[in-house]
Amino acid sequence: xxxxxxxxxxxxxxxxxxxxxxxAEVLDGVGVHFTRWHAAHAVGKGMTPEQIMQxxxxxxxxxxxxxxxxxxxxxxxxxxxxxxxxxxxxxLSEHKHQEDEIRFFVDGEGLFTLHINDxxxxxxxxxxxxxxxxxxxxxxxxxxxxxxxTAIRFFxxxxxxxxxxxxxxxxxxxxxxHAEPVQEKKVTCKL
Numbered sequence: 001x002x003x004x005x006x007x008x009x010x011x012x013x014x015x016x017x018x019x020x021x022x023x024a025e026v027l028d029g030v031g032v033h034f035t036r037w038h039a040a041h042a043v044g045k046g047m048t049p050e051q052i053m054q055x056x057x058x059x060x061x062x063x064x065x066x067x068x069x070x071x072x073x074x075x076x077x078x079x080x081x082x083x084x085x086x087x088x089x090x091x092l093s094e095h096k097h098q099e100d101e102i103r104f105f106v107d108g109e110g111l112f113t114l115h116i117n118d119x120x121x122x123x124x125x126x127x128x129x130x131x132x133x134x135x136x137x138x139x140x141x142x143x144x145x146x147x148x149x150t151a152i153r154f155f156x157x158x159x160x161x162x163x164x165x166x167x168x169x170x171x172x173x174x175x176x177x178h179a180e181p182v183q184e185k186k187v188t189c190k191l
Contacts, residue, residue, distance in 0.1 A: 033132035049074035071155040077147040095163040099156035108149030111177035142177040
């Protein structure tokens with residue numbers, strides 16, 4: 001279930017909601033786009049990024065045509081991934097990008113935390129969520145110690161994911177994401 005928790009930088013909680021309309025409204029107020037798409041095809045951990053992109057080709061084409069993104073890829077993470085800890089640490093440090101960061105979660109979930117002005121917005125993104133974090137927005141992403149998610153990523157930059165770390169330790173001052181390992185789902189996408 002998608003959730004939003006808003007804190008002061010000091011850690012005081014200001015809001016917690018799982019109402020998708022409220023999440024979209026609050027995030028829109030700080031320039032972050034959040035919406036629900038329909039992840040119509042189940043994905044399995046054995047699927048390649050190319051197979052996943054083929055399943056979602058019509059969604060990808062629509063979004064690329066509408067917004068002009070230059071690169072699209074898929075990031076999949078599961079609890080047995082050999083680099084899960086290194087990747088988690090890479091994403092957990094506060095950083096920003098010179099382009100928007102857009103993710104469409106087609107499976108699983110992860111916690112995007114945005115540091116905007118004097119507030120911190122923790123957004124639990126789940127299957128069907130699309131989030132677009134504007135260029136220059138300080139943030140971090142926590143996939144947890146037992147990650148299970150697949151997201152389609154859209155980039156304005158042909159190089160893909162390029163982070164500019166802030167050097168701040170603020171991410172350590174807020175709750176981490178703790179996901180439970182899940183049972184593998186039956187794959188329904190026909191290739």
